Amino acid sequence: MRKDEALRPPFRRVLVANRGEIAVRIIRACRDLGMEAVAVYSDADAGALHVELADEAIRLGPAPASESYLRGEAIIEAARRSRAEAIHPGYGFLSERASFAQAVEDAGLVFVGPRSDVIAGLGDKLAARRLARDVGVPIVPGTLEPAAIARADEAADVVSAAEGVGFPLLVKAAAGGGGRGMRRVERAEDLPAALVAGSAEAASAFGDGRVYVEREIRPARHVEVQLLGDAAGTIIAIGERDCSLQRRHQKLVEESPAPGLTVEERRLHHELAVRIGRAAHLTNAATAEFLIDEDQRPWFLEVNTRLQVEHGVTELTGGFDLVVEQFWIAAGKPLSSAAMAAAGAAANPGRHAIEVRLSAEDPARQFAAAPGRIGRFSLPAGDGVRVDTGVRPGDRVPPDYDPLVAKLLVVAGDREAAIALLRDALDSVEITGIQTTLPFHRFVARDPSFAAGDLSIEWVAGHWDGAADRAAARRAADRAAAPRVAGVSTAFAEPPPVSPWLRAGREAFLDEWPE
Amino acid sequence: MAGVRPRPGAVRVREGEGATTIDPTDLPGGVDDVPVVIGAVSRTDGGAARVEVVAGGWRFELEVEPARRAALRERATRAASAVGSGGALEVHAMIPGRVVAVAVAVGDAVTRGAQLLVVEAMKMQNDVPSPADAVVERVSVSPGDTVELGDLLVVLAAARASAANPR
Numbered sequence: 001m002r003k004d005e006a007l008r009p010p011f012r013r014v015l016v017a018n019r020g021e022i023a024v025r026i027i028r029a030c031r032d033l034g035m036e037a038v039a040v041y042s043d044a045d046a047g048a049l050h051v052e053l054a055d056e057a058i059r060l061g062p063a064p065a066s067e068s069y070l071r072g073e074a075i076i077e078a079a080r081r082s083r084a085e086a087i088h089p090g091y092g093f094l095s096e097r098a099s100f101a102q103a104v105e106d107a108g109l110v111f112v113g114p115r116s117d118v119i120a121g122l123g124d125k126l127a128a129r130r131l132a133r134d135v136g137v138p139i140v141p142g143t144l145e146p147a148a149i150a151r152a153d154e155a156a157d158v159v160s161a162a163e164g165v166g167f168p169l170l171v172k173a174a175a176g177g178g179g180r181g182m183r184r185v186e187r188a189e190d191l192p193a194a195l196v197a198g199s200a201e202a203a204s205a206f207g208d209g210r211v212y213v214e215r216e217i218r219p220a221r222h223v224e225v226q227l228l229g230d231a232a233g234t235i236i237a238i239g240e241r242d243c244s245l246q247r248r249h250q251k252l253v254e255e256s257p258a259p260g261l262t263v264e265e266r267r268l269h270h271e272l273a274v275r276i277g278r279a280a281h282l283t284n285a286a287t288a289e290f291l292i293d294e295d296q297r298p299w300f301l302e303v304n305t306r307l308q309v310e311h312g313v314t315e316l317t318g319g320f321d322l323v324v325e326q327f328w329i330a331a332g333k334p335l336s337s338a339a340m341a342a343a344g345a346a347a348n349p350g351r352h353a354i355e356v357r358l359s360a361e362d363p364a365r366q367f368a369a370a371p372g373r374i375g376r377f378s379l380p381a382g383d384g385v386r387v388d389t390g391v392r393p394g395d396r397v398p399p400d401y402d403p404l405v406a407k408l409l410v411v412a413g414d415r416e417a418a419i420a421l422l423r424d425a426l427d428s429v430e431i432t433g434i435q436t437t438l439p440f441h442r443f444v445a446r447d448p449s450f451a452a453g454d455l456s457i458e459w460v461a462g463h464w465d466g467a468a469d470r471a472a473a474r475r476a477a478d479r480a481a482a483p484r485v486a487g488v489s490t491a492f493a494e495p496p497p498v499s500p501w502l503r504a505g506r507e508a509f510l511d512e513w514p515e
Numbered sequence: 516m517a518g519v520r521p522r523p524g525a526v527r528v529r530e531g532e533g534a535t536t537i538d539p540t541d542l543p544g545g546v547d548d549v550p551v552v553i554g555a556v557s558r559t560d561g562g563a564a565r566v567e568v569v570a571g572g573w574r575f576e577l578e579v580e581p582a583r584r585a586a587l588r589e590r591a592t593r594a595a596s597a598v599g600s601g602g603a604l605e606v607h608a609m610i611p612g613r614v615v616a617v618a619v620a621v622g623d624a625v626t627r628g629a630q631l632l633v634v635e636a637m638k639m640q641n642d643v644p645s646p647a648d649a650v651v652e653r654v655s656v657s658p659g660d661t662v663e664l665g666d667l668l669v670v671l672a673a674a675r676a677s678a679a680n681p682r
Contacts, residue, residue: 360637364573369637371611372664375554375567399612399636431569432554438572470573474535476549477570478528481577482537484556484566485526 010331018090020390023050042068086110142214146174152192173202225273236343237270254310259453316353316411318342364466375433521582612636
């Protein structure tokens with residue numbers, strides 16, 4: 001590399017086709033690289049942080065995603081108009097739509113992610129399963145040819161194939177995601193009805209009614225391997241993440257490395273993921289997802305061809321910047337020495353990182369969405385603590401999008417120290433105005449089975465009782481609120497206490513009690 | 516609770532149906548190891564303090580007033596409801612979002628728990644159930660409407676009163 005080239009950023013101007021914390025995080029990476037950032041926004045986000053931070057911002061349309069962040073043509077037009085050279089899609093929205101990546105490429109712009117043909121190939125879940133099987137990666141046993149099944153009498157072929165798969169099994173949508181179209185079936189006689197119902201649901205959700213069956217692996221952990229590939233064909237695995245703590249197929253807590261695996265087991269997982277990446281001719285960033293059974297055996301699930309929400313834990317354990325890496329790769333540069341070093345140390349990184357997702361959800365009501373206007377918003381900072389957020393005090397969390405408001409990440413020398421750091425960090429989170437998942441995360445950080453690394457994708461259902469946890473907190477809330485009645489005529493005009501937080505107890509209570 | 520006169524200085528803290536009375540003179544010495552943040556403080560129409568408290572991450576909207584005054588008011592309310600015939604019951608939006616379906620029309624009889632309408636927020640469909648056996652008196656929203664927290668959705672009339680007095 002020539003010296004003047006080394007100083008030049010990968011692109012001059014980048015359009016960030018996303019919102020919220022991930023848009024802010026990508027804009028920060030643009031700044032670090034000396035690139036200008038163009039934001040896009042819907043009417044719900046006109047005053048959002050990502051808009052404020054960008055060098056230029058372009059309106060896409062009304063609040064619903066289908067009229068704004070999912071309008072691929074409008075986004076490409078915005079990139080043209082603002083003379084951006086590349087588009088970073090973030091996660092969600094258009095990030096895994098091969099047709100969008102293709103349109104970006106056709107417009108002469110750079111899509112910061114895998115090539116459109118790679119997205120298309122791996123986005124077809126069954127094609128990805130066949131590809132993995134062909135290179136000797138164990139796949140969850142199941143059928144490999146999907147079929148739309150409108151009536152029970154069309155199910156005969158799948159039912160006979162299911163005998164070989166074994167029960168209980170899952171009916172899954174070929175085009176699916178987020179659990180839609182999915183059915184759990186325990187007995188062969190229930191399978192035809194489940195296939196018809198799953199197929200109908202998939203048809204209405206994705207416009208594609210094809211379904212397949214897969215054996216249910218239980219108990220299981222969800223472990224995924226971060227992959228990076230450059231234009232020269234180098235493909236590396238940079239560690240794995242355990243994302244077993246989930247609710248309704250939404251991840252709540254992620255950590256790296258996955259607890260309880262030996263260095264050899266980690267190496268094996270990384271090697272299997274690299275094999276899939278090679279077979280798919282992967283470029284840029286992607287994640288290979290596996291289920292790990294009780295005997296620590298990995299079973300391939302699927303590949304996500306985008307930056308993951310939880311990429312930060314990999315950055316903290318690996319000591320490099322994944323988004324910066326994505327930009328260099330997209331500009332045709334080889335993998336950086338920092339990324340290569342992280343890959344080399346990935347099986348034994350000597351650090352442990354944990355992320356919790358603070359979302360506007362009510363953990364006492366099955367994590368139902370709880371949008372609204374944020375009041376106070378203050379998150380911890382300090383050594384080993386990182387916060388990724390896209391909101392400020394007083395911002396509204398709109399009901400139109402994912403309810404994630406902030407990711408709180410910690411990193412320490414080992415898992416025990418990371419959990420201790422997380423516990424303290426969570427205790428200084430201050431968010432008012434909206435209910436968040438904070439109580440759940442405080443519980444996790446204190447739970448002995450989590451500390452023991454005893455994780456599974458059923459963990460949340462088996463351990464968390466939101467209503468009981470809330471009831472226990474009520475006493476402290478009552479005692480903190482009681483003094484507020486003091487001096488009825490004047491107390492209400494008092495501003496909230498300036499101190500960041502106060503402990504509810506006798507002292508505070510008596511201090512403010514009317515004489 | 517009825518018949519027990521709260522001590523002077525005691526405070527009633529209410530959240531929805533769940534009310535507790537706190538007496539400052541017999542607080543236990545121990546302190547809950549729960550971080551507490553006080554949010555918005557305002558005043559209700561009835562003169563109580565409305566305090567937003569986030570304790571251990573849980574958000575409460577509490578109404579605080581002197582326990583003696585609360586007891587007096589409760590007695591008055593009980594007396595009023597004893598002679599009343601079950602007036603109108605208003606159903607308000609518990610979350611902001613979009614109305615995607617309205618399952619009832621004016622005049623429909625509904626049972627407690629029956630679906631009145633569906634509000635979609637963040638891709639989640641939230642059923643709004645009837646809080647009582649009742650007759651729909653008014654529907655204030657239509658599918659596609661955006662509603663904010665606390666917006667009036669449906670007005671119900673007590674079923675018993677309507678049945679006894681058919682029009």
